[in-house]
Amino acid sequence: MLFPWTLADFAADGREEGGKPGQNQKGLVTIDRNIKKDSYYIYKAYLSKQPFVHICGHHYTKRPHHTTIKVYSNQVEVSLTINGHRLAKQKGQHVFTFPVDLQGKSTVTASAGNYHDTITITATDQPVPEYSNGTSGSVTNWFDKDPINPNYYSINDSINDLKKNPQAAAIYQEILVKATSSFGDVAKASKMPPAMEKKMNAISLAKQLKMVARAFKPGEIEQYNRELQQIKKTDERGSKQN
DSSP: OOOOSOSBOEEEEEEEETTEEEEEOOSSBOTTSOOBOHHHHHHHHHHOOSOOEEESOTTOOEEOSEEEEEEEESSSEEEEEETTEEEEEEEOSEEEEEEEEOOSEEEEEEEETTEEEEEEEEEOOSOOGGGSOSOOTTTTOTTSSSOOOTTBOOTTSBHHHHTTSHHHHHHHHHHHHHHHHTTHHHHHHOOOOHHHHHHHHHSBHHHHHHHTGGGSOTTHHHHHHHHHTTSBOBOTTSOBOO
């Protein structure tokens, strides 16, 4: 059986993902219910008996010359045509993938019997600015210049581990206050359920920071990590690790 987490995106004060702060975007449709995402159609491919064909990435209209067209359908055979010329036909279940070479502007159609879906794609090998959410590279490239010494604390450690050391715990608390403050009074007043807090404390600080990246200026996270890297870890007996 397949169970989606949520039908539609919804408001979530502590979220900072995909260029839309304040939204949890795990829904099958957008927060206004106007756009059905590709994830909606993969569920439909598995669960619906109503025949359909759906090309993934309707908003991904500018792609590299060499790309892959992915199609979701509950039919057993899907054909792909480009500018009216049939490229290929595939038999399968639910997911169909077609490697293609595109030139200029192309009309791409996927069909299964009387059912079809069409998109227009412009081929380009240049970066597309509108596909960027405008954030800096600090989230994904924190440690390009600073290698991590595993014998010292870093933001790769879990919250539970950081709390074992008073110095590391103090740095974590400073990070927590800064992150919480950036999301307003709602975040300050909210209290996490104990079960969720236990799970959050078990994951790395780095993973948590990715959800609140907008709270920090460029270079701040790297600086916190450098401070943690000055604190040597101890073993269970309290001895310094080599």
